[in-house]
Amino acid sequence: MSTPQTVITPSPQHRLTDALRRAQDYLLAQQNLEGYWWAELEANVTLTAEYIMLHHILIAADPRNRRSNGKDREAQIQQMARYLLREQRAHGGWELYYGDGGEISTTIEAYFALKLAGHAPDEVPMQQARKFILARGGLTKARVFTKLHLALFGAYPWEGLPTLPPWFMFLPSWFPFNIYTMASWARSSTVPLLVVLDKKPVYDVGVRADELYDTGAQATADTRLKNNDRTIVGALLLTADRILKALDRAGFVPKRQQGIDAAERWVIERQDTPGDWAGIVPAMINSLLMFQVLGYSTKHPYFKRGLDALDRFCIEEGTLADSELPQYLRLQSCISPTWDTALGLTGLLDSGIAATDARVQAAGEWLLTKQIFRYGDWAVFNRDGKPAGWAFEFFNDYYPDVDDTAAVIMALLAMKLDDDEYKLEACRAATAWVMSMQCRAGGWAAFDIDNTQDLWNQMPYGDLKAMIDPPTADLTGRVLEMLGHWQAKHGEKLYDDQAVQRAIQFLLSLQEKDGAWWGRWGVNYVYGTYLALVGLRAIAPFAGFDMNCAQVKQAANWLRSVQNADGGWGETCASYKQPELRGKGPSTPSQTAWALLGLMAAGDFDSDSVKRGIEYLLRQQNADGSWPEAEFTGTGFPGHFYINYHQYRNQFPLSALGRYAAHVRP
Numbered sequence: 001m002s003t004p005q006t007v008i009t010p011s012p013q014h015r016l017t018d019a020l021r022r023a024q025d026y027l028l029a030q031q032n033l034e035g036y037w038w039a040e041l042e043a044n045v046t047l048t049a050e051y052i053m054l055h056h057i058l059i060a061a062d063p064r065n066r067r068s069n070g071k072d073r074e075a076q077i078q079q080m081a082r083y084l085l086r087e088q089r090a091h092g093g094w095e096l097y098y099g100d101g102g103e104i105s106t107t108i109e110a111y112f113a114l115k116l117a118g119h120a121p122d123e124v125p126m127q128q129a130r131k132f133i134l135a136r137g138g139l140t141k142a143r144v145f146t147k148l149h150l151a152l153f154g155a156y157p158w159e160g161l162p163t164l165p166p167w168f169m170f171l172p173s174w175f176p177f178n179i180y181t182m183a184s185w186a187r188s189s190t191v192p193l194l195v196v197l198d199k200k201p202v203y204d205v206g207v208r209a210d211e212l213y214d215t216g217a218q219a220t221a222d223t224r225l226k227n228n229d230r231t232i233v234g235a236l237l238l239t240a241d242r243i244l245k246a247l248d249r250a251g252f253v254p255k256r257q258q259g260i261d262a263a264e265r266w267v268i269e270r271q272d273t274p275g276d277w278a279g280i281v282p283a284m285i286n287s288l289l290m291f292q293v294l295g296y297s298t299k300h301p302y303f304k305r306g307l308d309a310l311d312r313f314c315i316e317e318g319t320l321a322d323s324e325l326p327q328y329l330r331l332q333s334c335i336s337p338t339w340d341t342a343l344g345l346t347g348l349l350d351s352g353i354a355a356t357d358a359r360v361q362a363a364g365e366w367l368l369t370k371q372i373f374r375y376g377d378w379a380v381f382n383r384d385g386k387p388a389g390w391a392f393e394f395f396n397d398y399y400p401d402v403d404d405t406a407a408v409i410m411a412l413l414a415m416k417l418d419d420d421e422y423k424l425e426a427c428r429a430a431t432a433w434v435m436s437m438q439c440r441a442g443g444w445a446a447f448d449i450d451n452t453q454d455l456w457n458q459m460p461y462g463d464l465k466a467m468i469d470p471p472t473a474d475l476t477g478r479v480l481e482m483l484g485h486w487q488a489k490h491g492e493k494l495y496d497d498q499a500v501q502r503a504i505q506f507l508l509s510l511q512e513k514d515g516a517w518w519g520r521w522g523v524n525y526v527y528g529t530y531l532a533l534v535g536l537r538a539i540a541p542f543a544g545f546d547m548n549c550a551q552v553k554q555a556a557n558w559l560r561s562v563q564n565a566d567g568g569w570g571e572t573c574a575s576y577k578q579p580e581l582r583g584k585g586p587s588t589p590s591q592t593a594w595a596l597l598g599l600m601a602a603g604d605f606d607s608d609s610v611k612r613g614i615e616y617l618l619r620q621q622n623a624d625g626s627w628p629e630a631e632f633t634g635t636g637f638p639g640h641f642y643i644n645y646h647q648y649r650n651q652f653p654l655s656a657l658g659r660y661a662a663h664v665r666p
Helices: 012-029 046-061 073-087 104-116 124-135 144-151 166-170 184-199 232-249 256-269 281-293 301-312 337-350 358-369 402-413 420-436 473-490 497-509 525-543 550-561 589-601 608-620 648-664
Strands: 314-319 326-331 634-637 641-645
Touching: 012 337, 012 608, 012 648, 046 073, 046 104, 046 144, 046 281, 046 326, 073 104, 073 326, 104 124, 104 144, 144 184, 166 184, 166 256, 184 256, 184 281, 256 281, 281 301, 301 314, 337 358, 337 402, 337 648, 358 402, 358 420, 402 420, 402 473, 420 473, 473 497, 473 525, 497 525, 525 550, 525 589, 550 589, 589 608, 589 648, 608 648
Parallel strands: none
Antiparallel strands: 314 326, 634 641
């Protein structure tokens, strides 16, 4: 007779401790030997499609470019084409973000890239894609940048694109359309395009896209610019564009060559040591297009270093049968080692890893080597700040950002290094730079100060509505959290009271009627609300702010009200265009962690809502300590570009579980 087995159910505390240990082990296993973390930054397929297009342009200009910088470009084109085909969805289109039902511009670029790669229009995937595109109005409904890339091949008329003359380089700083009143990402992508838009090159490789027009031919399609916003300002700007086009046709473009020379010099000056421009692929591709248009050889150092940088941004996957070549190749829009390292450290330290742990120290020492002591574009309108910030990437000296800098400071303040006094001096200098970046409205933006000229978004060129970098709730919450950390951990007050009070009032002024905050850099209201609450909690003891006030209670109530039945939280990217969808979507580990961090900042550790959220994270954790997450929870441009940060799914749950464990630990 067998003896009945006694089943021992792990206690809640044991489950939490075990989950933390496995999550710590998983994250530490991802650490690079140099001390940093660097996970994939997944986005839509357009940049991979545009890299195929760039390859074809370079090969059309000089067949010897079939091999360059030690790469077989023809093989790369096929690797990227296989990736595009793999990412096509059953409806025939390609997605802007996971599960969005497909997006027309993304699909047009993927289709055209596949056609360049040799795929015939009568192939089934191409037929499905074409049907998807035409059902949504065809090529004339695409975004400006999609039309521009097709214009390079004669597949869209240059006349149908916005006009930006080279003399834009000389507009004074007080003028609304000065290049420095654009957001940094728009500026770094646009300056090289001033040359491309002026030269209007066409690389005839025998590939067109007539079948993507609703009329069946480019010649009969209405490709004129439209006032899509139907505003008076939009109509005036459209009229101005028509005047500029008429002057261009008449050959009257003042300071044309001087403007081209100025744009070329500007781009050369801003190429970082390893070849990047602004750390983002659009700026990198556009800069190489500019050099190509100006006649540079791909062997020229500017060009070669730029191509090398793009290749470093690529991810290879799989291996072809009977070959050492990768099966798939995709291009990331950006890379995030500084961000991943700061957040990874925060998760580990929140969850109880010792501040003196050698692995923590290695990451801290690496971060200190990435601090930037060089004036960048931010200094054009910030005459007082001294450089000491951090950028998102390995190298991006002209564009440090407030978000990364604040996150790095908090991670460094929580650890103990051998030369701790140098660390503190570095963080003091960085904090002074952050404080110098405070906008007149009281909040902080990412890369610039008072970058709020919304006329850019109403121009025909600005159809992504992402031409400026205004102060936001999430950035302001992050900075307030950082300032609170200084006082809580080191007793140092590195701000004046008026600056903090202005920031708090700015933050409260952005709160929605239901208690939520809109999130600029994460999806979306869950992200904004979490950072607002965390920031207010950190600064409250030192700024006389009452965390029991009605605004905080309302925010916490909103978070509890949008919790899903499974205990988690989720929010679709569609909430940027449809605010009624705020807080709605399938549960994800990262968004659940944000909601929990926000509720705990509001003082809620013990409600049923928090306990169910913790249970969701424990239940969803994989055996290896990681969490699954296919959804895109990061934001590049609201409404137009989203990101799946592959470390978010692991770092944020670790922080949430760690902070919860610190509260309930006996």
